[in-house]
Amino acid sequence: MKTTNKIIIVDDHLLFSQSLKLLINSFNDFEVVNSFENGKEFINHLQENPDTIVDLVLLDVNMPILDGLSTIKWIKENQPKLNVIALSVNNDDETIIKMITNGAKGYLLKDTSPKIFQEAIIAVIEKGYYFTELVSSILINRIDSDSKKIILKEKELIFLKLACSEKTYKEIADEMCLSPKTIDGYRESLFEKLEIKTRIGLVLYAIKNKIVFI
Amino acid sequence: MKTTNKIIIVDDHLLFSQSLKLLINSFNDFEVVNSFENGKEFINHLQENPDTIVDLVLLDVNMPILDGLSTIKWIKENQPKLNVIALSVNNDDETIIKMITNGAKGYLLKDTSPKIFQEAIIAVIEKGYYFTELVSSILINRIDSDSKKIILKEKELIFLKLACSEKTYKEIADEMCLSPKTIDGYRESLFEKLEIKTRIGLVLYAIKNKIVFI
DNA sequence: ATAAAAAAGGGTGTATTTCCCCTTGTCATA
DNA sequence: TATGACAAGGGGAAATACACCCTTTTTTAT
Numbered sequence: 001m002k003t004t005n006k007i008i009i010v011d012d013h014l015l016f017s018q019s020l021k022l023l024i025n026s027f028n029d030f031e032v033v034n035s036f037e038n039g040k041e042f043i044n045h046l047q048e049n050p051d052t053i054v055d056l057v058l059l060d061v062n063m064p065i066l067d068g069l070s071t072i073k074w075i076k077e078n079q080p081k082l083n084v085i086a087l088s089v090n091n092d093d094e095t096i097i098k099m100i101t102n103g104a105k106g107y108l109l110k111d112t113s114p115k116i117f118q119e120a121i122i123a124v125i126e127k128g129y130y131f132t133e134l135v136s137s138i139l140i141n142r143i144d145s146d147s148k149k150i151i152l153k154e155k156e157l158i159f160l161k162l163a164c165s166e167k168t169y170k171e172i173a174d175e176m177c178l179s180p181k182t183i184d185g186y187r188e189s190l191f192e193k194l195e196i197k198t199r200i201g202l203v204l205y206a207i208k209n210k211i212v213f214i
Numbered sequence: 215m216k217t218t219n220k221i222i223i224v225d226d227h228l229l230f231s232q233s234l235k236l237l238i239n240s241f242n243d244f245e246v247v248n249s250f251e252n253g254k255e256f257i258n259h260l261q262e263n264p265d266t267i268v269d270l271v272l273l274d275v276n277m278p279i280l281d282g283l284s285t286i287k288w289i290k291e292n293q294p295k296l297n298v299i300a301l302s303v304n305n306d307d308e309t310i311i312k313m314i315t316n317g318a319k320g321y322l323l324k325d326t327s328p329k330i331f332q333e334a335i336i337a338v339i340e341k342g343y344y345f346t347e348l349v350s351s352i353l354i355n356r357i358d359s360d361s362k363k364i365i366l367k368e369k370e371l372i373f374l375k376l377a378c379s380e381k382t383y384k385e386i387a388d389e390m391c392l393s394p395k396t397i398d399g400y401r402e403s404l405f406e407k408l409e410i411k412t413r414i415g416l417v418l419y420a421i422k423n424k425i426v427f428i
Numbered sequence: 429a430t431a432a433a434a435a436a437g438g439g440t441g442t443a444t445t446t447c448c449c450c451t452t453g454t455c456a457t458a
Numbered sequence: 459t460a461t462g463a464c465a466a467g468g469g470g471a472a473a474t475a476c477a478c479c480c481t482t483t484t485t486t487a488t
């Protein structure tokens with residue numbers, strides 16, 4: 001006799017999570033035992049109920065308060081055996097890689113069909129993973145692309161964020177309590193790393209790479 | 215005896231639409247009779263089946279091929295009596311206003327609770343509209359805010375797009391076949407209209423207002 | 429312990445951007 | 459036919475941004 005698999009949904013879109021619950025409950029052998037609106041609520045629940053038995057967590061990536069990435073990092077640290085499938089509308093490489101490398105056993109887009117979705121949750125519970133073509137191809141292509149990965153230092157990152165404003169470099173220097181000359185150095189360093197030539201390039205890079213939100 | 219209200223869902227996120235269907239079917243007197251993955255599919259269906267009876271359309275705003283806004287514009291032209299509730303994760307003023315002014319009878323965020331959702335679909339069918347606090351406040355605030363609406367001229371717009379690059383003003387002038395001094399004029403004019411002081415401000419404005427896509 | 433990076437700061441010079449005030453021609457319209 | 463609004467262009471100065479080459483101190487790695 002099979003046991004029913006217990007599933008938790010973490011997603012801020014209530015309409016989605018509550019509807020998805022109905023879908024999952026309509027599958028054989030699956031049951032949504034709980035759902036939360038963001039990572040923080042979910043983690044709080046795990047901490048307050050250490051004996052919770054869960055077979056699978058469906059984790060939204062974009063959430064307020066505590067997002068999917070932070071949540072899966074916490075899970076990796078504290079409950080590494082928990083099966084997690086990331087759910088997102090977001091198919092950009094960086095996000096997918098980050099979720100997978102932090103332990104997600106699958107990454108499904110929300111435009112997945114219910115049938116594929118069912119296959120995925122069965123696969124993760126039985127085999128431990130489920131990767132779509134999209135995810136597999138990204139993981140393969142990453143091999144060469146991350147060798148030339150750009151690493152920004154903490155101060156450079158702070159400067160970069162401030163550069164995405166109408167402040168002058170002098171004002172940024174004041175705000176960071178540094179000499180304008182030091183700021184000059186950060187700028188030069190970023191120009192070289194990012195292969196750009198102007199402050200406009202900095203702004204475009206920061207926005208493209210979600211370093212600033214406008 | 216009440217008749218069952220017929221609902222159509224238009225949303226590219228299959229997992230969402232198929233799950234939402236279960237939720238709606240669980241309400242009394244409501245039934246999802248059809249669903250489509252984008253506006254084009256939906257419009258095609260309406261054209262091929264002119265006698266379709268629908269009491270309410272749940273229309274996603276962000277979809278590939280033909281998005282919610284284009285779809286509701288078509289509906290306004292061709293089937294103005296159709297009740298539409300816009301569904302979106304997007305709560306920015308501009309989108310909400312555009313959907314409402316093009317005939318949406320309601321605008322719900324996807325993090326709405328199933329209970330509010332049910333209230334909304336009942337209200338739209340019975341009273342013809344349902345506006346949340348969010349939507350009402352935006353509609354009210356718009357009254358004064360759009361009197362000072364910013365109008366950019368065609369050339370200014372072209373310049374603004376080119377300014378969102380690492381080109382110098384001289385290079386932009388060349389590209390537009392104008393004197394750098396004329397470009398200077400466009401810049402000054404934009405600085406004043408947009409209440410900004412630097413080229414960074416131009417870039418931020420252009421991106422915020424979706425004048426350029428990066 | 430010591431060499432090698434990295435972080436912070438500096439000097440000088442050029443290029444670009446920003447600012448303010450001006451001229452000319454066009455076109456609509458009162 | 460003035461008149462005013464607007465597009466295009468301009469001069470010149472000041473501020474800001476960019477480039478290059480340098481010193482000192484602190485970290486990091488071997």
